[in-house]
Amino acid sequence: MGQLGIPNDSQNTPALVLNQNTPIFCIYAGGDQSFVVLNSSSSNGNLPPCDFQKLYADKQKQILTITKDYVSQMCSANEPVNQEIMEKAEILFASPACWNASFLMLDKRSGPCTWRNIGIDLNEVHLIF
């Protein structure tokens, strides 16, 4: 926590990272680990930073989630089931990450996920399950 860019130290509060002359390509912020990917290669000097706001718009780059559309596709499928639906099910229903990313309340007023607030719409879950 908080020590990203401070390799020889560990602290629980944000700190200023000094001597950072190399362009940053992207930042991965996870639950317990975070990474900064630097672009130190001279051949890639003009490589623009990775903008996840743009990537977010690309459905292919997003984590798979259980959605109304996908459940309706599965419900309408007849035997033999389309291979694409089967492959998607194999990823979606086997991965806790996909489950945890599903049914999120997109309304920012609902607040972040905390021990008080699950942050998912259980009424929508009820409609689909």
Place this chain on the structure above:
Amino acid sequence: MYKLNSIKAAGLKELIDQLIFSELLPKLPHQLKHVEILRVYVLLPLTPTFYSGSNSLLPIFFADRLQSLNSQMVSVVTRWMYNGPVDQLVRLISVYKKTILSILEDYNQTQSQVTIIFYLFKAVQVHLKKFSDYFS
């Protein structure tokens, strides 16, 4: 409105049941990185695979996974469940009532099997004694 339990294709339904039991259940997170990883513990019991009773081992293994979490994490999951819609909580209680009954029935059955085996063994012992008495 389409629901998971209205999937017509038997193969797909079976695949989902199998994935939940064999793939998802063993991978349920048990080390706290952030509370959001615990959402799956609330979602899983809401699936038709869980509450339909088609796989009686699923609620047992799920409970086992839940018990492997530390007490703080369990309290987060139970708080979320408790604050969710009442019918979901009632359904969960109903699943576990059925599971307990099923375990008790199995236990009684096992007990009666043990009793039968015990009497068979006694009968064999008596016959063996008769044989040994006869040949001595």
